[in-house]
Amino acid sequence: xxxxxLVIMAAGIGSRFGKGIKQxxxxxxxxxxxxxxxxxxxxxxxxxxxxxxxxxxxxxDFKEIIGSRIEKMIPVKYAFQELSDLPGKFKAxxxxxxxxxxxxxxxxxxxxxxxxxxxxxxxxxxxKEAFIKIHDYLVSHSGKPSDGxxxxxxxxxxxxxxxENGGVTRGVxxxxxDGRLLKVTETYDIQWGKxxxxxxxxxxxxxxxxxxxxxxxxxxxxQPNFFEELERGFCDFLSNLxxxxxxxxxxxxxxxxxxxxxxxxxxxxxETRDKWFGVTYQEDKESVVGAxxxxxxxGVYRKKLFQ
Numbered sequence: 035x036x037x038x039x040l041v042i043m044a045a046g047i048g049s050r051f052g053k054g055i056k057q058x059x060x061x062x063x064x065x066x067x068x069x070x071x072x073x074x075x076x077x078x079x080x081x082x083x084x085x086x087x088x089x090x091x092x093x094x095d096f097k098e099i100i101g102s103r104i105e106k107m108i109p110v111k112y113a114f115q116e117l118s119d120l121p122g123k124f125k126a127x128x129x130x131x132x133x134x135x136x137x138x139x140x141x142x143x144x145x146x147x148x149x150x151x152x153x154x155x156x157x158x159x160x161x162k163e164a165f166i167k168i169h170d171y172l173v174s175h176s177g178k179p180s181d182g183x184x185x186x187x188x189x190x191x192x193x194x195x196x197x198e199n200g201g202v203t204r205g206v207x208x209x210x211x212d213g214r215l216l217k218v219t220e221t222y223d224i225q226w227g228k229x230x231x232x233x234x235x236x237x238x239x240x241x242x243x244x245x246x247x248x249x250x251x252x253x254x255x256x257q258p259n260f261f262e263e264l265e266r267g268f269c270d271f272l273s274n275l276x277x278x279x280x281x282x283x284x285x286x287x288x289x290x291x292x293x294x295x296x297x298x299x300x301x302x303x304x305e306t307r308d309k310w311f312g313v314t315y316q317e318d319k320e321s322v323v324g325a326x327x328x329x330x331x332x333g334v335y336r337k338k339l340f341q
C-alpha cells in the first residue's frame with residue numbers, strides 16, 4: 035500500500051501562542067485541541083506522516099506546544115508560509131501584511147510532499163468518515179494514468195457546517211449525477227435568517243443556498259503533480275494582480291474551480307454525513323466542548339485521546 039501524507043494549514047494560527055488563539059483553545063477533557071482530533075482520525079485512517087504549514091516566527095513555540103507531542107507518534111515535517119516567499123522576481127507590495135492564501139500555503143510544502151496527500155485547516159473538526167474515504171481514494175488512485183489532475187474532496191452537507199453564532203464562509207458545490215464536482219463557489223456570511231438560509235457572494239450581493247447541498251471545507255485529496263499547477267497558477271495570479279489590491283488571495287477552491295472550467299481536472303466528491311465544528315467565534319467554544327464530550331460518551335474517542 036502506498037504512503038499518504040496529512041498536510042495541515044496552520045500558518046494562520048496567530049501572531050503569538052497563549053490565551054486568545056482559537057486553534058489552541060482546549061476542547062477535550064485532557065486539554066486536547068481540535069487539531070489533535072484531526073491528527074488522531076488521520077492516523078486511524080492510515081495516513082503515514084504529517085506536514086505542518088506554519089509561519090517561521092512561530093516555529094519554536096509550535097514545536098514545543100504541538101510538534102513535540104505529535105512527532106512521538108508519527109513522522110512530522112514543517113513547511114513555512116511567508117508573505118515574501120514568492121516565485122521568480124515577484125515582490126510583495128510594501129503595505130501588504132498577510133500571506134497569499136491557501137494556494138500559497140500548500141505550495142510551500144512542495145519540497146516536502148512526495149506522496150498523495152490530504153489538505154485540511156488546523157481549526158476545523160472534520161470527523162472520521164472523511165479521512166477514511168479520502169485515504170482510501172488516494173491509495174486506490176495513486177499512480178493511475180490520467181489526462182488531468184485526479185482530485186477528491188470531502189463533501190459536507192451545508193446544514194452540518196453552520197455556526198450558531200454568526201455567518202461562515204463555505205465553498206458551495208454543484209455536483210453531477212456521477213458524483214463529480216462541476217463547480218465550487220466561495221460563498222460568504224452563510225447563516226440562518228428569519229426566512230431561512232441567507233448568504234452573500236464575494237461582492238456582498240445576496241445569493242441562494244440550500245441546506246442539503248454539498249460544500250467544501252478545504253479538505254482536498256491531491257496527487258503530488260498538483261504542485262506544478264499551483265506554482266504555474268501562482269505566477270499567473272501575481273502577474274495579474276493590481277498594485278492597489280492588498281488583500282487578494284490565491285485560494286484552493288478558486289484554483290480547482292478554474293481547472294474544472296478548463297477541463298484539466300476531475301474531482302470526486304466523497305460524501306460525509308459527519309457534523310463539522312470549529313471555533314469560528316469565541317462563543318462557539320462551549321458547543322465544541324459539548325460536541326467532543328458527546329463523541330466521547332458514544333465511544334468515538336477516549337477521554338485521554340493519545341494514551
